[in-house]
Amino acid sequence: MEVYIDDMLVKSLKLEDHILQLKECFETLNKYGMKLNPAKCSFAVASGEFLGYLVTERGIEANPKQITTFLEMPSPKTTRETQRLTGRIAALNRFISRSTDKCLPFYQLLKGNKKFLWDDSCEEAFKQLKSYLSEPLILSKPVVRETLYLYVSVSTAAISGVLVREEGNEQRPIYYISKTLIDAETRYPAMEKLALAVVTAARKLRPYFQSHAIVVMTSQPLWTILHSPSQSGRLAKWAIELSEYDIEYRPRTAAKAQVLADFIIELGVENSNTSSSTPKWTLHVDGASSRQGSSVGLRLTSSEGEQLSNHTDLVSTLQTMKLNMRH
Structure with a gap:
């Protein structure tokens, strides 16, 4: 049984188990004097809506109403309409592969107090997102x-x-x-x-x-x-x-x-x-020797002025950045 505030879901793999689990649920509700609204209850169904999603034996599916509403949306013409768009995307995030990258033009449009401009990149991202959401979205359990x-x-x-x-x-x-x-x-x-x-x-x-x-x-x-x-x-x-x-x-x-x-x-x-567009890094090596001994000190400096001398930071950066080595 799953409970979220005033929503309850009793789930069973077998019908005979479901009857027993419903009985246990009703006994618990009676014990604490709680009542259910019959008009909002569904019993012995193979699928149903729960917390805005469609729960079926296949897994969790996007709510068809949410998908239809999104697909019928016209291109936003104001900041408020763009905010409404990103809000609807947020409700479907768990179904969307790399949603932030797909929706980046919308988020950049809302950043700061700049003038609203729905350009070609926004329109193309909007069309691609609609195409993605037009396919069945099912998450496995x-x-x-x-x-x-x-x-x-x-x-x-x-x-x-x-x-x-x-x-x-x-x-x-x-x-x-x-x-x-x-x-x-x-x-x-x-x-x-x-x-x-x-x-x-x-x-x-x-x-x-x-x-x-x-x-x-x-x-x-x-x-x-x-x-x-x-x-x-x-x-x-x-x-x-x-x-x-x-x-x-x-x-x-x-x-x-x-x-x-x-x-x-x-x-x-x-x-x-x-x-x-990866920034170029310069590797500085100090291999000097003295009476105190000799050692090699390493320091990475980026073209933007960032410096790394910690071993772990150096290793991870060396594996991913282009280097311009200097002694």
């Missing part, structure tokens, strides 16, 4: 104690992830997450952005992380970065935060579902588009 898999991706403006489960030879999405990078986060090395994506997923999907073993599928050495003996600062905090969960890191393999393949392909396209 995990089985108790089964292993779940997390894929993460980064772009210059956002981090995203998708939690999936394996069913036979297929991978089915359970939940999509996406977050806009703010201020200093936009200047994190790519490796730290990936680590932040895992941390964000763990915070957003905490119930899943608490009740399932999680395998993070990544081609990057995230485990090494998070568990380096010399780590400090935010990476150390993230490693401690993630240590309460059963998380394993594995090399990313070929996607077994088209929806997941699209997620990974988008990552490749994004990286190729943004690589040319």
Whole structure:
């Protein structure tokens, strides 16, 4: 049984179990003098609306009313209409792969007090989003104690992830997450952005992380970065935060579902588009010797003036940035 404020859902795999569970539910309600409105109740149904979503034996589906309303929306002509658009997108975020990247033109339009201008990039993003939402949106339901898999991706403006489960030879999405990078986060090395994506997923999907073993599928050495003996600062905090969960890191393999393949392909396209704008870093090496001994000191300086000397920061940046080496 699931309860959220005044909404209740009694779910059963078998009809005979359902009768017994309903009986137990009614006895509990009678015990505390609570009443139900028959007009708002549905019994022994295979699917139904709960908390704005359509719950079926296949999983959680987007509410058809919300989808229809969105598809019938005209292009916004004012700031208020754009805010209404982003509000409707927020209600469907869990169904949308990399929603922040898809909706970035809308968010940029609302940033600051600039003049409203719905340009071609906004219109194209709006059309692509409608096309995406016109396809059936179904999220799978995990089985108790089964292993779940997390894929993460980064772009210059956002981090995203998708939690999936394996069913036979297929991978089915359970939940999509996406977050806009703010201020200093936009200047994190790519490796730290990936680590932040895992941390964000763990915070957003905490119930899943608490009740399932999680395998993070990544081609990057995230485990090494998070568990380096010399780590400090935010990476150390993230490693401690993630240590309460059963998380394993594995090399990313070929996607077994088209929806997941699209997620990974988008990552490749994004990286190729943004690589040319990656800031150049200069590596300064001090190899001088003296009576006190000799050592090599390393310091990375970006074209924007940012300096890194911490070992972990250096490793993650060296793996992702273009270097101009100086002695």
